[in-house]
Structure formats: C-alpha cells, structure tokens
Amino acid sequence: MKRRFAVAAALLASLTLAGGAVYQLNHLDESIEPKPPALATPALLARGEYLARAGNCMGCHTRRGGVPYAGGRAIPTPFGDVFAPNLTPDLATGLGQWSEADFWAALHNGRSKDGRLLTPAFPYTNYTLVTRDDADALFAYLRSLPATAQANPAHELRFPYNTQPALALWRALYFRPAVFQAEPSRGAEWNRGAYLSQGLGHCNACHGARNSLGATQGPDDFSGGMLESLAWYAPSLHDPAEASVAAWSPSALRQWLKTGSSPSASALGPMGEVVLGSTQHLTDADLKAMAVYLQGLPQHSASEPAPKRPDLALREQGQALYGDHCASCHGEQGEGKAAAYPALAGNRALLMQNPANLLRIIQRGGFAPATASNPRPYGMPPFAGILSDKEQAALASFVRNAWGNKAADVRPLDVLQLKTQRVD
Ligand code: HEC
Ligand code: HEC
Numbered sequence: 384m385k386r387r388f389a390v391a392a393a394l395l396a397s398l399t400l401a402g403g404a405v406y407q408l409n410h411l412d413e414s415i416e417p418k419p420p421a422l423a424t425p426a427l428l429a430r431g432e433y434l435a436r437a438g439n440c441m442g443c444h445t446r447r448g449g450v451p452y453a454g455g456r457a458i459p460t461p462f463g464d465v466f467a468p469n470l471t472p473d474l475a476t477g478l479g480q481w482s483e484a485d486f487w488a489a490l491h492n493g494r495s496k497d498g499r500l501l502t503p504a505f506p507y508t509n510y511t512l513v514t515r516d517d518a519d520a521l522f523a524y525l526r527s528l529p530a531t532a533q534a535n536p537a538h539e540l541r542f543p544y545n546t547q548p549a550l551a552l553w554r555a556l557y558f559r560p561a562v563f564q565a566e567p568s569r570g571a572e573w574n575r576g577a578y579l580s581q582g583l584g585h586c587n588a589c590h591g592a593r594n595s596l597g598a599t600q601g602p603d604d605f606s607g608g609m610l611e612s613l614a615w616y617a618p619s620l621h622d623p624a625e626a627s628v629a630a631w632s633p634s635a636l637r638q639w640l641k642t643g644s645s646p647s648a649s650a651l652g653p654m655g656e657v658v659l660g661s662t663q664h665l666t667d668a669d670l671k672a673m674a675v676y677l678q679g680l681p682q683h684s685a686s687e688p689a690p691k692r693p694d695l696a697l698r699e700q701g702q703a704l705y706g707d708h709c710a711s712c713h714g715e716q717g718e719g720k721a722a723a724y725p726a727l728a729g730n731r732a733l734l735m736q737n738p739a740n741l742l743r744i745i746q747r748g749g750f751a752p753a754t755a756s757n758p759r760p761y762g763m764p765p766f767a768g769i770l771s772d773k774e775q776a777a778l779a780s781f782v783r784n785a786w787g788n789k790a791a792d793v794r795p796l797d798v799l800q801l802k803t804q805r806v807d
C-alpha cells in the first residue's frame with residue numbers, strides 16, 4: 384500500500400514537473416519592451432507593405448476572391464484545416480484592438496492577444512526570426528488597411544491537435560522564440576539573404592523535411608518536404624538532383640525568383656504562388672542577397688533507391704501517349720521550345736525520386752505565374768479527365784526514361800496514392 388502510494392506520488396510529482404517545464408518552455412522570451420507606437424509615416428507604411436510581400440502574408444490571409452488580408456482561407460495540414468484569420472483593423476473580427484506588443488507576441492512567440500497558443504500552420508517558427516522593427520512596420524501597414532468585418536471560421540483540426548495542451552507540448556518540443564542572429568563570418572549580403580529566406584520568406588515551411596508531428600529541423604533545413612494535402616513535393620534545396628541552385632548562374636536565379644521562369648526551370652503550383660505573391664516584388668538588392676544565400680547552402684544528395692526492374696510495356700504505352708498528347712509542345716525528342724515550352728529531356732523536375740510534381744503537372748497542367756516581367760506565359764492544358772491513372776503512370780514512366788532520362792517507373796498505384804480530395 385505504502386509502495387503504491389509512493390509510486391503514485393512520484394508519478395504525480397514528475398507529471399507536475401513536466402507540466403511546469405512545458406509551461407515554462409511556452410513562456411520564453413515574452414518580456415516585451417514598452418515602446419511608443421511608431422509614427423505611421425508613408426515611408427514606414429511602404430516598408431511594412433514590402434515586408435508583408437516578403438512574408439507573403441496576403442497569400443494565406445485572403446480567401447479566394449476575397450478582400451485582401453480579411454482572412455478565411457483554409458490552410459490544409461495533415462492534422463486538419465486551420466483558417467488564416469482576418470488581419471485588417473476591424474474592431475470585432477480583425478486586429479482593430481491589437482497593440483504593437485500583441486502583434487509582436489503573435490509573430491515572435493506564436494501567441495494570440497487573448498493568450499491562446501497559435502498553431503504552427505501560421506509559420507511563426509520562421510517569423511520568430513523577424514526583428515522588432517520589421518514587426519512594427521508590418522503592423523503599421525496592416526493598421527492602414529481598410530477595416531473589413533469578416534468573422535474567422537473555426538479551425539477544423541482533429542482531436543487531440545485541436546487542444547491547447549497538445550499545442551503546448553508540441554511547442555515545448557519544437558519551438559523556441561529567437562530573433563535572427565547574423566553570422567559574423569559571412570558577409571552582409573549572405574546574412575540579409577539568410578534573414579529573408581529563413582524568416583519572412585519561410586521557404587522551409589514547404590521545403591523543410593517534417594517529422595510525424597509536423598516539425599522541421601529548424602528554419603535552415605531545406606531538405607525537401609511533401610505537402611501532403613496538396614500532393615505537391617517541395618524539393619530539397621540542398622540536393623543537386625532536386626532543387627539545389629548552387630550550379631545556376633546568379634542572374635538566372637534572380638530571374639527565376641523575379642519571373643518564375645528561367646531557361647532551365649519554371650515555378651509550378653504552390654511555388655508559382657510564392658513567386659506571384661512574394662519574390663517577384665523583392666528589390667534587386669534583396670533578390671541578390673537571397674540568391675547568395677541559396678547558392679551557398681550545404682549540398683547533400685538523398686541516397687539512390689535500389690533500381691527496380693523496368694516495366695517496358697508500360698513505357699511503350701507511354702511513348703504512344705506522348706506522341707498523341709505532348710510532343711506537339713515539348714517536341715518529339717523532349718527538346719521543348721526556347722522561351723515557350725520547357726525541355727523534358729534532362730529536366731530534373733521530372734526525374735526526382737518523388738514523382739508527385741510530374742503527376743500534378745500532367746493532371747492539372749498550368750501556367751508559370753503571370754508576373755509583371757512575364758505577363759503572358761505559355762500554358763499547358765490539364766489531362767486529369769483525359770488520361771486514366773494507368774495512362775498517367777505510363778506517360779510518366781516514359782518521359783522519365785526517354786532521351787537519356789533515367790528514373791524509376793511510376794506505377795498506377797503511385798498515381799492513386801497521390802490523388803487528393805482537394806480541388807482548390
Ligand atoms: C502559410 C500560411 C500563413 C502565412 C504565410 C501567414 N500566416 Fe498568419 N496565420 C496563419 C494561420 C493559419 C493563422 C491562425 C493560427 C491559429 O489560429 O492557430 C495565422 C494567424 C496569424 C495571426 C494571429 C491572429 C489572431 O487572431 O490570433 C497574426 C497576427 C498573423 N497570422 C500575421 C501574419 C503576418 C504578419 C504574416 C506575414 C508576415 C502572416 N501572418 C503570414 C497562416 C499564415
Ligand atoms: C507553399 C510552399 C512553398 C514555399 C513557401 C516555397 N516553395 Fe519553393 N517550391 C515549392 C514546390 C511545390 C516546388 C516544386 C515545383 C517547382 O519546381 O516549381 C518548389 C520549387 C522550388 C525550387 C526549384 C526550382 C526548380 O525548378 O529547379 C526552388 C529553387 C525553390 N522552390 C526555392 C524557394 C525559395 C527560395 C523559397 C522561399 C522564398 C521557397 N521556395 C518557398 C513549394 C514552396
């Protein structure tokens with residue numbers, strides 16, 4: 384009896400300790416320096432607007448066809464949908480009653496005005512790196528928007544992910560508030576690029592590898608992430624076989640970030656939205672800084688899987704389909720057409736181990752983003768309703784192994800597994 388009591392007491396004590404630790408880890412770095420609010424000069428507002436673009440705040444905080452920044456867009460996560468709230472200064476439904484300090488706590492600590500812990504679908508794991516000055520400029524800009532009354536939909540997260548204790552535990556494990564620390568051994572340009580890419584640009588919100596609880600290994604890991612609910616793969620920026628840009632010419636990279644296309648690559652799907660909403664608006668100096676940082680990322684390759692036996696019948700079926708549906712644009716030899724249709728021969732976008740993007744492009748077609756400097760890009764029609772799963776697999780297997788290309792065949796089962804329920 385005594386023993387059982389001792390065990391229970393010990394258990395209770397360790398639970399209390401663990402609870403205390405979780406509580407403490409959720410209240411780090413929360414002292415907020417009182418400061419008079421920044422004067423909303425036109426220069427401050429312009430800077431805030433620019434930073435909002437660098438962070439693509441509008442991309443998430445705007446419903447399709449809705450008022451900019453009035454929220455309501457569902458952000459799909461493997462744990463359910465989270466709705467990005469209204470950031471306009473409406474008193475009842477937006478940030479109308481927020482102070483600069485409240486806003487800082489959201490960006491830096493991931494905590495709402497009422498003390499509620501925010502879900503990391505809001506990428507504060509990156510935005511925590513943003514400086515207080517930049518946060519204040521962002522807030523001043525948001526305050527200058529027209530107030531729009533639009534109530535925030537309730538999140539649709541599954542249990543237990545919809546509870547505050549689960550979030551507190553997650554944060555204790557994976558989140559620490561931290562402002563960006565410049566690397567003194569690197570130049571100012573590299574540091575500016577790192578600040579933008581790791582912080583506001585939140586590149587690794589997509590390009591970071593995530594564990595089963597959705598955590599990345601920190602804002603400077605870009606080793607590739609599957610966007611499960613969109614069925615797109617954000618390839619590794621460290622891997623020359625995926626999305627490393629170390630070998631690109633600096634001007635091609637700047638052009639790609641500005642326009643969404645370069646002679647060797649186009650920004651597709653979710654990446655197109657990033658170029659459209661964010662990087663196309665960056666100044667040449669910031670694009671240059673970002674390029675310096677991205678080109679200097681450590682390089683490592685994923686291990687090659689053991690080769691499988693080729694499915695020659697599947698590829699043969701794909702060859703015929705290619706002639707019928709694709710060759711008119713991409714060329715008999717997959718050579719493409721400069722400045723109009725990308726070459727498919729030697730194109731790493733379709734040779735990655737993960738065939739998700741190739742299938743997504745076949746299914747949905749698409750346009751490179753229509754940016755100011757490339758207003759009318761050529762488009763590709765969708766084939767989802769025209770080609771069966773088996774035909775898509777055949778076509779993908781063919782283009783991955785024609786004209787000197789070499790990659791594992793894509794099976795009809797892969798196509799099935801990547802199908803999503805979402806159609807937005
Ligand atoms: C990837 C999508 C995404 C991006 C990009 C994004 N947000 Fe959000 N944001 C969200 C979601 C989702 C929430 C809701 C989180 C929650 O309630 O748990 C949120 C919440 C917030 C909140 C808290 C509001 C409240 O009522 O508690 C603020 C403030 C905010 N975002 C500001 C910004 C700013 C500023 C930017 C750009 C620098 C930005 N967000 C970019 C998705 C995003
Ligand atoms: C919303 C998710 C998302 C975000 C945020 C994002 N990316 Fe991407 N990115 C993708 C996807 C998906 C692809 C694959 C499709 C493609 O090639 O365009 C991609 C592709 C790329 C490529 C490969 C280019 C090529 O075709 O070889 C580069 C480089 C890249 N992203 C850089 C960045 C940088 C830099 C940022 C931050 C400013 C960023 N991405 C933010 C999703 C994202």
Ligand code: HEC
Nearest residue numbers: 648649708709712723725732733744749750751761762763
């Ligand atoms: C009407 C012309 C046209 C047809 C037909 C067409 N495409 Fe495309 N394709 C394009 C254009 C334009 C792009 C660039 C789109 C973009 O940047 O979003 C593209 C992009 C692609 C890409 C991405 C390449 C990259 O560098 O990111 C792949 C893969 C692809 N097409 C495969 C196919 C296959 C397979 C077929 C046949 C089922 C096909 N295309 C049919 C015009 C076409």
